Amino acid sequence: MRFDGTDDYVSTDDLTMAVNAAITLERPLLVKGEPGTGKTELARQVAQALGLPMIEWNVKSTTKAQQGLYEYDAVSRLRDSQLGDEKVNDVANYIRKGKLWQAFEADGKVVLLIDEVDKADIEFPNDLLQELDKMEFHVYETGETVKARQRPIVIITSNNEKELPDAFLRRCFFHYIKFPDHDTLRKIVEVHHPDIKPALLTSALTQFYELREQPGLKKKPSTSEVLDWLKLLLAEDLDAEDLKRDGANALPKLHGALLKNEQDVHLFERLAFMARRQGR
Template sequence: MIFQSTEHYIASPELALAVNAAVTLEKPLLIKGEPGTGKTRLAEELAASLGTELINWQIKSTSKAQQGLYEYDAVSRLRDGQLGSERVGDINNYIKPGKLWTAFTAAKRPVLLIDEIDKADIEFPNDLLHELDRMSFDVYETGQRITAIQRPIVVITSNNERELPDAFLRRCFFHYIRFPDKDTLTQIVLAHYPTLQADLLTAALELFFDLRAVDALKKKPSTSELLDWLKLLVAEQISPAVLRDKQHQGGLMPLYGALLKNEQDLALLEKLAFMARRAGR
C-alpha cells in the first residue's frame, strides 16, 4: 500500500512516509499536531483511498478502554430476569461489541481511528496495550476469545493535552504534523476551493500568517479555521482590497470570529490595531 495526497487532502511527503511505514510495520500510527491540522481527516482519507470502512472511536474524558472491547449490560439482564423475559437465557443478548471488536471482525481490513486519545485518563492507553499488541481479547462473561481476522490499520490522534505513557509510545509509529508553510497551505486551500480568486487567497494568507505570528495569542488559528474564514469571505464578497486595507491601516480583519476564538485574543488584536493606527498618524 502506498498512501499519497488525495483530491481533497494534501499530505506532506513526511506524513505520507509515516503512514506507509506504520502500515508496513503493522504498528499503530500516532499522529500529533495542533487542533485543526487534519489529523482526523487523515484517517478518513486513508480509509477512502483504500476503499475500506473507517471505524471511528471518539475518545471522551469518561472513556474507558473496556468500552472499546465490549460492554456487558448487567442491569438490563437483571430487569429482564425479573420480568421473566426469554432473552435472559442467552447472555450474548446483553453484550454490546465495541469499536475494537468491530475492527477485529471486519471482513475487509478497516481503518480504526482512536481519536483524541489524550482526552482520556492516563491509564487509558496502558489498558489498550495488550489488545493492540496481540490483536485479541477475551469476553469473560461467555469465555469467548475475539481474535482479529486481519490486523486493522490503527490511527491514533492526540492534541498533546497530556503526555502518553512510554510503554504505549514504544508500540506506535509517531509523526507530528507541523503547521504547513505558505506553499503547502495554498495547495490545501485550492484542494477545497479550486475556483478561489488568486488575489483573494494571497491577501487572506498574508493576513492569516501575520495573525499566527503574534506570539502572545492564546490560540493561533488553524488550517480548518482558515478554510472557514475563506468560505465566509467568498460568501460575503469581501474583496482583496478590503483585506489589504485592514492589514495596512491597523484594523481587525473582516469576519474575525472565524479565526479568533476567545476574548483575550480579541482584546490583544484590538490593542495592537489601536497602537498601529496611532503610529500611522
C-alpha cells in the first residue's frame, strides 16, 4: 500500500515520503502548515489514491476526546424510562458511536482524518494517546472493549495555533507542508486551471508572490486563495495586460480574494499613496 499522489493533487517528494513512512510505521501522520496549504485535502487524496473509505472528524474548540470514542445519552434514557419504553433495559441503545469507533469497527482499512487538532483544549491530544497507540478503548457503560479490526491510516492536521504535547508528538510521524515554491505552485494551478494562458499565469503568480512577501502583511494569502483569485481572473476574462499596476494602484485586481482584512488593504493603499507622492 503506497501513496504516489493523484492527478488532482500535487504531492512533493518529501510529502509523499512522509505519507508512506507513516503507513509503514503504522503511526499517525501529523501534518502542520499554513491554513490553505492542502492539509485536509491530503487525507482525501490519500483515501482516493489507495481506494479506501475516509472518516472525517472535524475538531472544534468545544470538542472533547471522548466524543471521538462514544457518547452516552443519559438524558434520553431517563426520558424513555419515564415513558415506560422497554429499550431502556439495554444501555447500548443510548451509546452514540464516535469517529474512532466507526474507524475501528470498519470491515476494512480506512483513512481517519482528525482535522485541526490544535483547535481543541490542550488536553485533547493527551486524552487520545492510548486509543491511537493501542487501537482500542473500553466502553464503561456496557463493559465491552472496542478493538480496531484493521489499523486505520490516521492523518492529523494542525494549523500550529498552539503547541502539542511531547507525549503526543512522540507517537506521530511529523511533516510540515511548506508554502509551495513558484514551480510547485504553477503545477498546482495547472491541475485546477489547465486552460489558463501561460502569460496570465506568470503575471498573476509574480504579483501573488510580491504580495505575500510584502513586509507588514498581517495575513499572507494561501494556496487556496490564489486558486480562487485565478478562477475570478478567468471568469472576468482578464489577461496579463489587465493585471499591470501603476503607482496609483498598489492593489491587485479583485484583491478581495487575496487580502482578507482591512489592515492589509490599508497597507497597500498607503503604499499607493506614498508612490503617488514620490511621483510628483
